[in-house]
Amino acid sequence: MKYYIKTFGCQMNFNDSERIRGILQSIGYEPAQSWEEADLILLNTCTIREKPDQKVYSHLGEYKKLKEKNPRALIGVCGCLAQRMGQELVQKAPVVDLMFSSYNMHQLPELIQQAQAGYKAIAILEEPPQDEDQLWEYPTVRDNQFCAYVTVMKGCDKNCTYCVVPKTRGRQRSRALQSVLKEVKELVADGVREIHLLGQNVTAWGQDIGLPFEELLYRVAEVPGVERVRFTTGHPRDLTESIAKAMGEIPQVCPHIHLPVQAGSNRILTLMDRGYTREEYLEKIDMLRYYVKGISFSTDVIVGFPTETEEDFEDTLEVLRRVRFEQVFSFKYSPRPDTPAYSMQGQVPDEVKTSRMAKLLELQKGILAEIALSYQNTEQEVLVESSEGGKLVGRTRGNRWASFPGEEHLLGKLVKVRVVKSRPFNMECELLQVLG
Ligand code: SAH
Ligand code: SF4
Ligand code: F3S
Numbered sequence: 001m002k003y004y005i006k007t008f009g010c011q012m013n014f015n016d017s018e019r020i021r022g023i024l025q026s027i028g029y030e031p032a033q034s035w036e037e038a039d040l041i042l043l044n045t046c047t048i049r050e051k052p053d054q055k056v057y058s059h060l061g062e063y064k065k066l067k068e069k070n071p072r073a074l075i076g077v078c079g080c081l082a083q084r085m086g087q088e089l090v091q092k093a094p095v096v097d098l099m100f101s102s103y104n105m106h107q108l109p110e111l112i113q114q115a116q117a118g119y120k121a122i123a124i125l126e127e128p129p130q131d132e133d134q135l136w137e138y139p140t141v142r143d144n145q146f147c148a149y150v151t152v153m154k155g156c157d158k159n160c161t162y163c164v165v166p167k168t169r170g171r172q173r174s175r176a177l178q179s180v181l182k183e184v185k186e187l188v189a190d191g192v193r194e195i196h197l198l199g200q201n202v203t204a205w206g207q208d209i210g211l212p213f214e215e216l217l218y219r220v221a222e223v224p225g226v227e228r229v230r231f232t233t234g235h236p237r238d239l240t241e242s243i244a245k246a247m248g249e250i251p252q253v254c255p256h257i258h259l260p261v262q263a264g265s266n267r268i269l270t271l272m273d274r275g276y277t278r279e280e281y282l283e284k285i286d287m288l289r290y291y292v293k294g295i296s297f298s299t300d301v302i303v304g305f306p307t308e309t310e311e312d313f314e315d316t317l318e319v320l321r322r323v324r325f326e327q328v329f330s331f332k333y334s335p336r337p338d339t340p341a342y343s344m345q346g347q348v349p350d351e352v353k354t355s356r357m358a359k360l361l362e363l364q365k366g367i368l369a370e371i372a373l374s375y376q377n378t379e380q381e382v383l384v385e386s387s388e389g390g391k392l393v394g395r396t397r398g399n400r401w402a403s404f405p406g407e408e409h410l411l412g413k414l415v416k417v418r419v420v421k422s423r424p425f426n427m428e429c430e431l432l433q434v435l436g
Contacts (some may be wrong), residue, residue, distance in 0.1 A: 001039045002032035009046025015149040017044045021141035040074045045081035049334035064095045080168035086124045103128040106135040146412045148192040153199030161340040174209045188225035197231040203238035214246035221252040229253045237275045248291035256399040260300035264315035296398040298327035304353030305333045307346035328364045368424045375422040404429040
């Protein structure tokens, strides 16, 4: 029996898919090369904006053809759209045989059995079940041998007025420290050298179990064999001075942080209920720069939130100029059903969002070109992750892609390189030294 998984959305969803692969392989499924040869197709969905929703329906339309060739084949939908839509999704897309969400991935083996017996196996729960920690007993199946995601927290207790995540992923639940460390040790034994801790609000980890997030950083970095630690996504509100200090102090923690600002106008930040002002955000950036030498930043921005004026938008651009992020993920505001911003007065027309977005991208292009130049001729540490067209590819500690000519035996090694030609999204380098 073969499976095929199509994943949309964030890194947590990708990590969920890696876990689902582990579950499926533990009950005898093997990966299929394409959906056409699968006996089970799963769409792990995202519903953060309207576009990903539409993609799911168009994929389902395509995958329907599988049943003509293979009538016993099963089609399943999991992830955030499944959680948000529930039964309604099956009414819209009757081709779906099984459905579950991030709450009950561990029940997948039973759901498959039910679906194979000819029942619609729909298990969308109101709340995460008591036994959801059973999930951690399954391994993940990863494509990247050397860098691994580890989900340490589920859900989100913030209530940003535009966002569906608290509804699709539930309240904040921190994974127990020992459970995280056990997985980290297993990953290291499997050859992993970089650990990327994941949570929708990862800096809030521990709040519900009486531990501070920096404790997790120290303990993960202490595991022998862990060379690098990253984490996503930090929320500015939970980013404390102790976390910044820990980031600067722990050699394994990479000097890079993804810290979504969303908007630069205090009026819009209040409407979004983000819980910080532009000034507070910028103070956190300064604090990180103070404690973490050479830190680089990336961010998320929403363009065209209800009532956003040109002046508000200009405040967002000003934050980009001030911070000089290395990467800005910008999104046009997309109204999501059952969120407070959905019914706010003053929705911004799409043309306005488009033109503001173009302005933002133009500004960021210039900033990134200058940042890229500043890396020219510098020495960087790279963890070699893959080889492509005769070149080795990896990321620097600051999370920039680097490539250089080299042999495959260097895969998985930390090396020192010099940047020969620095482009916005890639740096061509030469090898100086193998660090180990
Ligand atoms: N927990 C993270 C964000 C997770 S969602 C945080 O608080 O920063 C990933 C990104 O999608 C968000 O940072 C935001 O920029 C964007 N996003 C979320 N809801 C959106 C919406 N309704 N419209 C447009 N972008 C949205
Ligand atoms: Fe959504 Fe806000 Fe939670 Fe991030 S912090 S997941 S944007 S509600
Ligand atoms: Fe999307 Fe769910 Fe992630 S809505 S962004 S897959 S948490």
